Amino acid sequence: MTEGIRREDWEVLGVEPGADLEKVHRAYHTRRSLFSQSSLATYSLLGERERDEFLGRIDEAFMRISNAAADLTTAALQGADDFDVDTTLAGLRTPTDLVGDPGAFLRHHRLVSGLTLEQVSVETKVRPNVLDSIEKEEWSKLPAPVFVRGFVLQVARLLRMDEPEQLAAAYIAKMKIELGED
Amino acid sequence: MEGALGAGSFSAAAVSLRTMIDIFHEDSDNEGPRIWAIGGGKGGVGKSVLAANLGVVLAKRRQRVVVVDADLGGANLHTLFGLPDPELTLSDYIDRRVHSLDDIVLSTSTPGLHLVSGAHALLEMANPKHGQKSRILRHIQQLDADHVILDLGAGTGINVLDFFLVSHRGILVVVPEPTSVENAYHFIKAAFARKLKQTEPRKKIAAALEKMTAEQKSAGSKSARDLVAGVMAIDPEAGAAVLAAAATFAASIVVNRASSANHERLAAEMSMACREYYGIGVDAMGTLPTDPMVARSVLDREPVAAGHPDCPFAKAVRRLVSGLKGE
DSSP states (O other), X not given: OOOOOOHHHHHHHTOOTTOOHHHHHHHHHHHXXXXXXXXXXXXXXXXXXXXXXXXXXXXXHHHHHHHHHHHHHHHHHTXXXXXXXXXXXXXXXXXXXXXXXXXXXXXXXXXXXXOOHHHHXXXXXXXXXXXXXXXXXXXXXXXXXXHHHHHHHXXXXXXXXXXXXXXXXXXXXXXXXXXXXX | OTGGGSHHHHHHHHHHXXXXXXXXXXXXXXXXXXXXXXXXXXXXXXXXXXXXXXXXXXXXXXXXXXXXXXXSSSOOHHXXXXXXXXXXXXXXXXXXXXXXXXXXXXXXXXXXXXXXXXXXXXXXXXXXXXXXXXXXXXXXXXXXXXXXXXEEOSSXXXXXXXXXXXXXXXXXXXOSSHXXXXXXXXXXXXXXHHHHHTSSSHHHHHXXXXXXXXXXXXXXXOOHHHHHHHHHHHOHXXXXXXXXXXXXXXXXXXXXXXXXXXXXXXXXXXXXXXXXIIOSEEEEEEEEEOOHHHHHHHHHTSOHHHHOTTSHHHHHHHHHHHTTTTO
């Protein structure tokens, strides 16, 4: 297990304890850009050292929360029956059903990795809106399955997921059923 | 320790105290007018233009309004209202040539809106003595009006800060430029420091602050959050008082001359930075757009909300006021 979440981590990020991972991410990115060197809104409010310290606190809080989320995912995937999910961490729980919710599964792994859609897009050359539609399973907005399969594979590999092939297959199977092609 | 001083406890305390203090004038059992102060540190950001137009907007809501040109060094609000050089001004009052502020109140072309001019003030009037200042404040609180709007000068002089701190709502006008943002934060820090100087137990707080400075020679300007933690560690009683001062400190940011989506976000971002980093409540009151009608209205010597009530700037000032109702 990694270092546990501290009570003040949620406060540092300005979210409710146990907020879901997507909110945590949004809060983190908002604060990161608000307190960055180039931000007009915090110009001269913090000295250089204070800025580094403050950003360090934000980074650490975020790291502890997302590590805990990753631990939850691992434990859940290993099917640990006695795994006790703290109720305050309910929002961090992973959708474990890779076959039933492949899009949500992919999204969760991306969020745990700390990557934005834009960052994934830079690495994979798949446009952010397409990535978003893949995660949300917006079937009608997606290109043909053969392309989608390749995209899902690329993303899963980028995120170093355990079984990219299996996820891509599950995704395409669901896509074809939803589109009535099977 | 850390947890007790987290963002949550600060803002919760600030919000509950604010709602107690900060209610639109109707309820305030006639304890005198509601006082607005408009500052912001930097010159030329639109403080006087906002003061004038805020006055017009409130007066059009059938409120009795007095705008006081408290820019004692460089008053020119009368010009924005198209009034001639006034014969009697705040300086006559300070010098006791007239005995009541009511004697120097001028009418404007907007019914219900009056002006106390600060024109002709001598240079030394920018720094009235303590007794003079209390007398001005006392009389302001006795003015027969629903709202008094104080147009403060630039800078962060003690008198500017004191007028700001006694107001029910202190507004900082900011334009989307680093220099203006810097001045606004300088103003906020100076106003909070001034508030601490007036907070009891004064001697204990001062002693704790001195000890903190002595112990950390290199420490720069500390955030309110750090001050609370530091003072609390030295003297819990003084610490509690500093915490209360931080929780009751209130200021509002208005971003003027906004011309992009980034500018629209600036007030909310500054508010968040003050709350989360600095540890005091500064709310985002709103945003006023860049509007060529404003410059024209200055040349026409008529507040834009009076002459061109449908232009974007005038509408935005009305939204500022509407946004306050029932808060």
